[in-house]
Amino acid sequence: MYSDPSNNWPKPYYAVIFTSKRTPADEGYGIMADKMEALASTQEGFLGIESARSEIGITVSYWNSLEAIKSWKNNADHMMAQRMGKKVWYEWYHLRISKVEREYFHYMDVPIDEINLQKG
């Protein structure tokens, strides 16, 4: 999942960087992860979320204030998921709260497939 690349969020905003190493245990992880992503997106102050997983997982969620991040941390359903995360799903995780100070966006003008077609 990724946030709208054409976003134009008010500055400053905050990024919560969650990096993790999963255990081999499933125990409903996928269902809960989807549920938490959906629930986060309904919270006051939520701006967007981006995630990827290969050897490790990285999820970055974006918020308009530290208060919004704190409220989400203390959300009852989210707290239950956090407990499962600590006990079952994550060998380790790091969570970093950071303030976004600068940003740069790049979009390729022409998709690469089109370039190839034009060449052919």
Place this chain on the structure above:
Amino acid sequence: MYSDPSNNWPKPYYAVIFTSKRTPADEGYGIMADKMEALASTQEGFLGIESARSEIGITVSYWNSLEAIKSWKNNADHMMAQRMGKKVWYEWYHLRISKVEREYFHYMDVPIDEINLQKG
């Protein structure tokens, strides 16, 4: 690749959040990505790097100052890679420079395999 989970970096430090969508074009991407990760880690002020790729890619690199980030941005070999990234490898990318204000680490006390063995 991921940074040492037992790190204890001086505060404040900075996170460069690079999220991207790849084009189907290879053109030496893997070799260059590995080379850039190795080169970044030799730069003054570099602290660590974490990356994952599935539908999108997310790489977070950590630095001890904004000056160190700027120097890395202007590194000659890195600038060449940036040009290739814009022209060939990335359909889009977002780069966010953020200041880490708080962090939390969690490590599971006992690996899940051991727990299962103890149960059995």
